[in-house]
Amino acid sequence: MLRVVGRRLLHAAVLVLAVSAACFVLAELVPGDFLAPARLDPRASAESLEALRARYGLDRPLHQRYLSWLGSVLRGEMGHSLAYGVPVAPLVLGRAGNTLLLSVPATALAWLLALILGAWGARRPGGWGDRLSLGLGATLQAVPELVLALLALLVAARSGIFPLGGMASLSAGELGFWGRLVDVLRHLALPTLVLALALVPVLLRHVRAALSEALEQSFVHAARGHGVGELRLLLTYALPAAAPPLLALFGLSAGTLLSGSLVVEVVMSWPGLGPLLLDAVFARDLHVIVGATLLSGLLLVAGNLLADLLLYAVDPRLRRPGATP
Amino acid sequence: MSGRRPALAWPVAVLAFLHLIALGADVVAPYDPAEQTRELIWAPPTKLHLVDAAGRWHLRPFVYRWRPADGAPGRYVEDTSRIFPLRLWSGEAGTRRLLGVEPPARLHLLGTDGLGRDQLSRLVHGARTSLFAGLGAALLAVAAGLLLGTLAGYFGGWLDDLLMRGSELAMALPALYLLLAARAFLPLELGPAAAWGLIVVLLGLLGWPPAARLVRGVVLAARRRGYVGAARGFGASHVYLLRRHLLPPALAVGLTQLVLLVPQMILAEVTLSFLGLGVSEPTPSWGSMLVPLTSYPVLAAHGWAFLPALPLVLTVLSYHQLASAGRQRLRRTA
Amino acid sequence: MKPESAAAGEPLVRAVGVGKSYRRGGREVVALRGVDLTIPRGATVALTGESGAGKSTLGRLLALAERPSSGEVEVAGRATSGLRAAARLALRRRLQLVPQDAAGTLSPRFSCLQAVAEPLAIAGWSRRRRRRRAAELLAEVALPAAVADRPALAASGGEKRRLVLARALACEPELLILDETFVGLDLSVQARLVNLLLELKERRRLTYLLISHDLSLVAHLADRVAVLAGGRLVEDRPRGGPQAIFRPLPPP
Numbered sequence: 001m002l003r004v005v006g007r008r009l010l011h012a013a014v015l016v017l018a019v020s021a022a023c024f025v026l027a028e029l030v031p032g033d034f035l036a037p038a039r040l041d042p043r044a045s046a047e048s049l050e051a052l053r054a055r056y057g058l059d060r061p062l063h064q065r066y067l068s069w070l071g072s073v074l075r076g077e078m079g080h081s082l083a084y085g086v087p088v089a090p091l092v093l094g095r096a097g098n099t100l101l102l103s104v105p106a107t108a109l110a111w112l113l114a115l116i117l118g119a120w121g122a123r124r125p126g127g128w129g130d131r132l133s134l135g136l137g138a139t140l141q142a143v144p145e146l147v148l149a150l151l152a153l154l155v156a157a158r159s160g161i162f163p164l165g166g167m168a169s170l171s172a173g174e175l176g177f178w179g180r181l182v183d184v185l186r187h188l189a190l191p192t193l194v195l196a197l198a199l200v201p202v203l204l205r206h207v208r209a210a211l212s213e214a215l216e217q218s219f220v221h222a223a224r225g226h227g228v229g230e231l232r233l234l235l236t237y238a239l240p241a242a243a244p245p246l247l248a249l250f251g252l253s254a255g256t257l258l259s260g261s262l263v264v265e266v267v268m269s270w271p272g273l274g275p276l277l278l279d280a281v282f283a284r285d286l287h288v289i290v291g292a293t294l295l296s297g298l299l300l301v302a303g304n305l306l307a308d309l310l311l312y313a314v315d316p317r318l319r320r321p322g323a324t325p
Numbered sequence: 326m327s328g329r330r331p332a333l334a335w336p337v338a339v340l341a342f343l344h345l346i347a348l349g350a351d352v353v354a355p356y357d358p359a360e361q362t363r364e365l366i367w368a369p370p371t372k373l374h375l376v377d378a379a380g381r382w383h384l385r386p387f388v389y390r391w392r393p394a395d396g397a398p399g400r401y402v403e404d405t406s407r408i409f410p411l412r413l414w415s416g417e418a419g420t421r422r423l424l425g426v427e428p429p430a431r432l433h434l435l436g437t438d439g440l441g442r443d444q445l446s447r448l449v450h451g452a453r454t455s456l457f458a459g460l461g462a463a464l465l466a467v468a469a470g471l472l473l474g475t476l477a478g479y480f481g482g483w484l485d486d487l488l489m490r491g492s493e494l495a496m497a498l499p500a501l502y503l504l505l506a507a508r509a510f511l512p513l514e515l516g517p518a519a520a521w522g523l524i525v526v527l528l529g530l531l532g533w534p535p536a537a538r539l540v541r542g543v544v545l546a547a548r549r550r551g552y553v554g555a556a557r558g559f560g561a562s563h564v565y566l567l568r569r570h571l572l573p574p575a576l577a578v579g580l581t582q583l584v585l586l587v588p589q590m591i592l593a594e595v596t597l598s599f600l601g602l603g604v605s606e607p608t609p610s611w612g613s614m615l616v617p618l619t620s621y622p623v624l625a626a627h628g629w630a631f632l633p634a635l636p637l638v639l640t641v642l643s644y645h646q647l648a649s650a651g652r653q654r655l656r657r658t659a
Numbered sequence: 660m661k662p663e664s665a666a667a668g669e670p671l672v673r674a675v676g677v678g679k680s681y682r683r684g685g686r687e688v689v690a691l692r693g694v695d696l697t698i699p700r701g702a703t704v705a706l707t708g709e710s711g712a713g714k715s716t717l718g719r720l721l722a723l724a725e726r727p728s729s730g731e732v733e734v735a736g737r738a739t740s741g742l743r744a745a746a747r748l749a750l751r752r753r754l755q756l757v758p759q760d761a762a763g764t765l766s767p768r769f770s771c772l773q774a775v776a777e778p779l780a781i782a783g784w785s786r787r788r789r790r791r792r793a794a795e796l797l798a799e800v801a802l803p804a805a806v807a808d809r810p811a812l813a814a815s816g817g818e819k820r821r822l823v824l825a826r827a828l829a830c831e832p833e834l835l836i837l838d839e840t841f842v843g844l845d846l847s848v849q850a851r852l853v854n855l856l857l858e859l860k861e862r863r864r865l866t867y868l869l870i871s872h873d874l875s876l877v878a879h880l881a882d883r884v885a886v887l888a889g890g891r892l893v894e895d896r897p898r899g900g901p902q903a904i905f906r907p908l909p910p911p
Contacts, residue, residue: 011497014494015494015497015498018494019494019498019506023506023510026507026510027510029510030510030511030512138642138645139642141641141645142638142639142641142642142645143638143641144592144595144596144637144638144641146592146595146596146599146612146615147615147634147637147638150615150618150619150631150634151631153618153619153624154618154624154631157621157624157625158624158625164621254499255496255498255499255500256499256500257499258499258501258502259499259500259501259502262499262501262502262505263501263596266600267619273502274501277502277505277506278505278600280509281505281506281508281509281602282513282601284509289506289509292502293498293502293503293505293506296498296499296502297497297498297499297502299499300497300498300499301497550763550766551758551760551763551764551765552763552764552765552766552769554724554758554764555758555764555823555826556777556781557724557748557751558722558724558751558752558755558756559751559752559777559778559781559782559826559829559830560748560749560751560752560778560781560782560830561748561781562748562781565780565781569780570766573768
């Protein structure tokens, strides 16, 4: 148990060091930095550019910049954003919070849909319910999240029920707590749905396979013989038996979720990590690029850790002393 | 899964059709994809007629010109004063096109975009950008995966450790974040050809880890087979073993990986171009063609702006079908 | 390949104080310790013992398929531990191991002819010469020409043994190490294979190391019997009649 947590933490530390070092080295090798647009400005003199370089610390050698960045990580700042003029950590953490606000409900919704559809299909493999849910999955899988998000925008634009992207109305500041909550929820609805639908096909395939395998186990047949109802059979017998592979999938799909979230955030102007990274790429705001990338990696590690812990909680075999997951 | 085997014919036919169109874009596209018609901004798809305004039937399909509607800026109505028959293989020698109408009428079967460019022409040329970027990147990734995975699986040791840790690191970031972070350190302003090449190489270089890990597993398993040890006993060199015994199973895995990877790579190129980090204007890509859809007026009024998404969905669907059909057939022969 | 001057009876392969240990699951497993064994040219030496006694390991060491952890394997009086990889590989062709699991050593992608021709392909023979020689080899092990183009793995158990035998012969070996070659075959098939081996030995002046736990077979074929127990050589003597062999083995 502790070993699992320790391994993931070590993984995270290695990730931070390797990714940040790679970013600094790559940034050094490639021409162009934050001041590149200013250099094209005829009004900027050579002296003032030099002064700016010195102020931003861009004139120091690579290792000094990297070490001072590492120092600021230890101080909890993760460097300094040149474009926003603030430390990176609060900026990135706030945006990561928004990404979670979008992706956690989306994950929950996706799993709910996948479990319902998967159970429906697994109950009678080859039946019309199964074929319908398989067909739905295959169709959804062929529609990229980019297209799904644009379709959602179309729905929002044509129907007028949902806001056209963003996270809050312009007038949100005048609303009370409940008003603002409803406002955010209204903005959250479409992006969550899009992200969930993008995730469903992969989950559905595995849920169906795991559940139909679990339903074939002899103890499930025995329980059915004892007169246990279909729903209870599914929920208390088959689902726990199917849980371990599905939890592993939960960890694996975290990366797909975050990638999908990036697209949805950008298309629907949701102020998450994705748009932050994209803007930083265009502005060559190195510390924000590093910070946002690292945080996406850390979210992935956290997702995997959560999957480990859930697996540990669900699977009694792992709790035996000496067992290794 | 169910006993019926997934169809192989239609995905192959659809993909062959799309790739042929992309190859023949110069002839298939009615116009130059960069040609702008300022009088036809966001013009709806040109309608094909058989019956003219006077109720007379024509054997050859014809079109009317769009003209701006009176008093309604941005709207178009058909100018029924003159008919323009559809012409096959029209134009002057050297610049002949598959389909066309005589100027001053214009044939915009999928409408025009915000600069008055023909959407069909841009879609056909965009297919060239996007389909072949995906194919090229996937080929590159699988080739790198085959090479690295085979070496790691065959020789093991520090090389294996290095490659496996490296691939783990590359897979420790969400794919799109990794892609954007890597793209951040490459020049932003590039010519179309250079940008296309850059995207292909970048996607190829970032895409090898899953393929390499699979190939490594297959090679590792094959290396332990009795016939490899036996061949060694006949004095076989490393090169012989790799070529004769280890590469064939690795290639089979590589091929299935290729089919799975191509749609992912196409989507990656489309996404990058959509985000403005891929192939730049005026060269069309299926990704950059979707950009207008993020603006409210377009969404609200110009439904045909969505048409570029259709071939993308069709392509991804066909590749998925091809992958599952191929997988099933490989499993039968194995 | 075969030095004609070599007289029968002088040592072809010799193990001198050979030991072998593996690491398995972090633990050291000793398979062989301090084994001395000489295989004279032209002899049929039987190597017997309980399963797990280290018979197959010793066979692999003598075929130069693995290196000993300690001691030395000599071939024709010369030490092999200092040999360079290429020289070692060339030497291995002269000492052919016919392994226990014949089916496992046949590639699923090869036809019977391709399987037999593989050593020739490795030696760089042309396609035409390869095919002709492989056909001769198939005939030499009494396999019908009709099997040539069938997948190697589709052959029956007895045919597979003949196939791997023919393939080993393609290397023009001096020593054949036959590891449990007769296990799992019908008696009639066994008998024909034994006769084939005797015939081949006569014709090609081969030396055999016969790894088997089948004592009746050992009694029939071998002129020298070595017994392994717990990784040690506990007995090594000329065949002295059945009673010597059917003596109970010393406790490991």
